Amino acid sequence: MEALARVGEMASLRSDEVLARRSGLGDRVAFAELVGRHGASLYRYAVRMLDGDHHAGEDAVQEALTKAWIHLGTFRGDSALKTWLFRLVANECLSARRRHRPRPVDDQTLTEVPTNQGSAPEEVTVATDLRRALDVALVELPWRQRASWMLREVEQLSYAEIAEVLQTSPAVVRGQLHRARANLADRMEQWR
Amino acid sequence: MTTDWSSGANTAASTPAPVSRDAAVLRSAAGRLREHVDERWVEVADLVFSRVVTATRPSRPLHAVASGGPFHVTEQVVVSYLRASIDQVADCEVLRIIVQTRSPDPDGSQGSGAEVCTGVLVELAVRYGTVLIPLADTVRRVASERIAQLLGSVASEVSVAAMHVHLADVTVGDPKVGADRHER
Incomplete structure (x- = not known):
């Protein structure tokens, strides 16, 4: 042993x-x-x-x-x-x-539709915490935005590394991240 | 009362600009998610690992002979055991092991299609300052003994002369830990 x-x-x-x-x-x-x-x-x-x-x-x-x-x-x-x-x-x-x-999802369509249809902060707070609220918001993000945001902000990979993971270019990653941040900020508005 | 998202604590700090508050909320949420380990993963990690390592790597069968008769040992098994044996030798780390083979004799005297091991190439990284020749001799002896255990009498064909030890890299610290490379 x-x-x-x-x-x-x-x-x-x-x-x-x-x-x-x-x-x-x-x-x-x-x-x-x-x-x-x-x-x-x-x-x-x-x-x-x-x-x-x-x-x-x-x-x-x-x-x-x-x-x-x-x-x-x-x-x-x-x-x-x-x-x-x-x-x-x-x-x-x-x-x-x-x-x-x-379901079929179009990135652009979802990007242009801000969602305040999620749970109210009180409900989320009761059931969970900020992290769980983030989980709820993440599910509503288009796949590429979600992947880019998770890899950058949570896993702290570089743009080049994210591009390699997602088999795209750093420029595309930058764009997806920008949209992801805006969408998440919108969905997490109640937590400001 | 506002929430300090950078620390997660409640403070009476002045209200920052809206944009930076968005960023702060997301940064705080990301930080919490980063620190979070899903309970389900804690529960299943060992099970996942045990399932994963049962996967078989594609590997050539090598001809071996025991007292009861011929049998096959996969190349991967030979490599794995060799690595474990050479790992006991201080101041060196195995970088690569290449098993050299030849086709079996056409008369079928050496089993049903398994390759015959003729040599092993061991690439090593060594700690800077190590005296190389004795180290290479030790590795060659250890590898030769292990091959004999694994392949039986067939191993006599894997002559010491065919057991190459190639010193591929030199490290400043312990090569088993992965210290910075000194020079190649």
Whole structure:
């Protein structure tokens, strides 16, 4: 047990780059450390991108981590590991949304319709707190705006990293973020 | 009484401009979400991990022989065990392991299609100042012993001469932790 604990302690000191390399060589302790380090963030992102569906979020993260485990042996570190993991999760979320196709959404249409139709602050406050109010507001955002805002403001990725995750350009990310901030500010108006 | 969104505390501070208040509310909400760990993830993280690592990586079967007869070991298993063994050697870190193989003999004497291991290339990062030749010898010996355990009598074909140890990188600190690279 002591030896195992030492192995775990050692893993926690290692950089993502080293853990990724060791995972690629079949080191499960290293991969466990990576999952411990990034799993909660990946799950948080997946659940918000899948409209709060925790089971769908769990499936998306599991699928993404499975692909990571299988392909880490060929991961060359061209991007940061965190960025790569978010890209895998984003792809799984997109696939899940395509499978379910809840309703056709047009970014522009939603952007132009300010929503004050959500719960009143009192109701939200009673049921939850500011974070939950944000969750409610996020669900109302178009997918790309939501993804850009989550990755920038919550996960603190750079514009270039977000562009890589969402497979678009930093300029598009900048535009989506601008609209997301405006829409969220509108939806969170009662919390000023 | 207003709410200080940057700290989450209630204060009687003067009212800032509307735009910055919007930004402050969102910044505060984002911060709270960032600090939040979903309970469901805490519940399922171990289960997700255990499911994930059961996934099999595509890997070539290698010919091996035990006392009871021939069998196959996947290349991934060989790499995994080699990495774990060499990990016990101080002042070095495995960067890459390449298993070299040849096709089985056409007469079928070496199993049903599994490749025959002929050598192993181990790329290492070493701590700056480490005496390289003894380290390389140690790694070669450890790898050779592990190959023999994994592949049985077939391992005799994986001669020590074919066990390459390539020192690919030098680090200032402990290479097992991932210190800054010194030079290549």
